[in-house]
Amino acid sequence: MTSAAPPIVIAKRRVMYIPGYDPVPPRAYRERYRRQSAKQAALSGYAIEIAPRSAKGRFGWRIAARMEEASTDTDLEVMVWADIVRASMDQGVLASYAQLARTAWAYIGSGALFRLMRLRKGPVIAALYPVMVLLLQAVLALALGFVIYTALLASGFYAVQSVTHAPLARPWDLILLLCAGLAGLASIGGFLRWCQRRDHLLAWYLMHDYAFSAQAQGAYPSVQEARMAEFADAIADALKSDTDEVLIIGHSSGAYIAISVLADLIRAGRVPVGGPALSLLTLGHVVPMVSFLPRAHRLRADLACLSNSDALTWVDVTAPGDGCSFALCDPVSVSGVAPEGKRWPLVISAAYSQSLRPETWAALRWKLFEAHFQYLNAFDNLPGRADDYDYFRITAGPKSLAARFAGRAPSPARIERAVNRYTKLAA
Structure with a gap:
């Protein structure tokens, strides 16, 4: 299955953001986006405006951006599972x-x-x-x-x-x-x-x-499976809408949730040919914490499914300065399930030590949790290349994820050796 080639300019985009294991209400993510997008816009010379979301459904907001000589409207939705986190x-x-x-x-x-x-x-x-x-x-x-x-x-x-x-x-x-x-x-x-x-x-x-991750030796608990099915339905609806790109973002534990949800959609034939470009951005992933457990058959199968699919573009971003993630570890390869012809993910580094000013990085490096959320923040020392990691250009700019990182080489420091003892894809 091959999704349609994205248009040269993305005029409309749907973003579904899946948080990690976080009990905070979704408005905290809106406030972070509001503050940090204004900061990055001032640093990078583009314009972003945040407005309430007009569509009914899950919590989110609208983004009107003018950058790279184009205007883009984005509808960003938070896929909430904080209630499950709080209950656990x-x-x-x-x-x-x-x-x-x-x-x-x-x-x-x-x-x-x-x-x-x-x-x-x-x-x-x-x-x-x-x-x-x-x-x-x-x-x-x-x-x-x-x-x-x-x-x-x-x-x-x-x-x-x-x-x-x-x-x-x-x-x-x-x-x-x-x-x-x-x-x-x-x-x-x-x-x-x-x-x-x-x-x-x-x-x-x-x-x-x-x-929470280890309670069933890597298998997903039923309450999580039920919520993931809801996420899949929401993404399937977005793929039927009049939009140019559907971008799924999984942060931290949300990365493996996003992987499994998209694998379900692809296997079920719910990614329409000729529909919007389907993109997956995983940030600060902790996939091995689950995929290395004995009963994580589903996640390992989902990793293998996405890794050679032509239905989506998958970019994985981590940073060695983030001590809470498996930085530059290719989640498919290290889990020991890379199939022949593996295409994804493109593993790149957010390179905190280069993309942040020395004084900013010095203040951040021992704040472990804030460093884990830096992917969602402004970077005050971006080198200025077209393929630099900029969360706000990716979520609100006029290029699809595929176009923005076209030709980008993977990080030479990435880890691809298979380390996992458990590699079965079925129980």
Whole structure:
């Protein structure tokens, strides 16, 4: 199946943005786009205006842009699954620690963790970080509980003896032991609950993120499959509309969701010949965190399906400065499912150290989460080539994804060696 060649100038575009594992409401993405597009427009000398979305449906906004001597109207829609994320994070303290143990075993017991470390250590460290923090918090909680227990016990014995001038007798000693024990347990639970709610270190959030991916050893949970089917229907409708390009963007965990959704559409024959150009942009992907697990048969099959399809254009953008992604790792090849004749993705680097000013990069490089979202932000030191990565030219400019990166060579630093132990495409 071959989609129609895109027009020379994209006058109308539909963008479907699939966020990663993020509980924030979709308006946060609109505000980021509004702020950062204005900043990039001022830096690059083009014009972008944001307006409310007129079409009914999911949350989104309209973009009117004038750049590269052409005008383009874009309808951007956020494919929301934050409610699923919030539900998966709504766990008590004991349930969260049980989740931690299951997730650690999923990666260690399967051997996936050790193979992931052969790719990039950054995301593996990000996976181990919540384990260490939560275990440290558990040790501190136990220490606090012990201190409170012994302090109450000692003060209780002293108070009784100072009044009676006699050793404590049963049943009062048992009552005092019970009360001190309950107070110690309450302090343990209260401290851990406080850590979970405040989560300034984002350790609990990260733990839930990896636990969501690993809960079924790489298979998608039913609630996620149902939402992905809704996404597929929305994209299929967009492909029937009067638009020049349908651009799907998957960020972080949203990258593998986008891959599976588009593979479903292509296999079902729902990408019309002669319809709008179909484009996929994956940003800061974490595909191996799922595809390296034993039961990720579906995702591996979807990767293989897209990798040699002529129904779409697929560009994958990561950056070595993003410690939360598998930077420059070709998600198809490293997963061990690259078929003969593989065409996609085109793997390129956002090159933070070059596309950001030194002072900007110095301020960003230790802000790990903001670095992971930099793909959606303005770049203040773009070299100025036509094929530079510019999120706002891609989403609102007059060139399709295929045209913008036509002739662009893949990053020479990309990793393509097959590392995955599990390569079966069917259960």
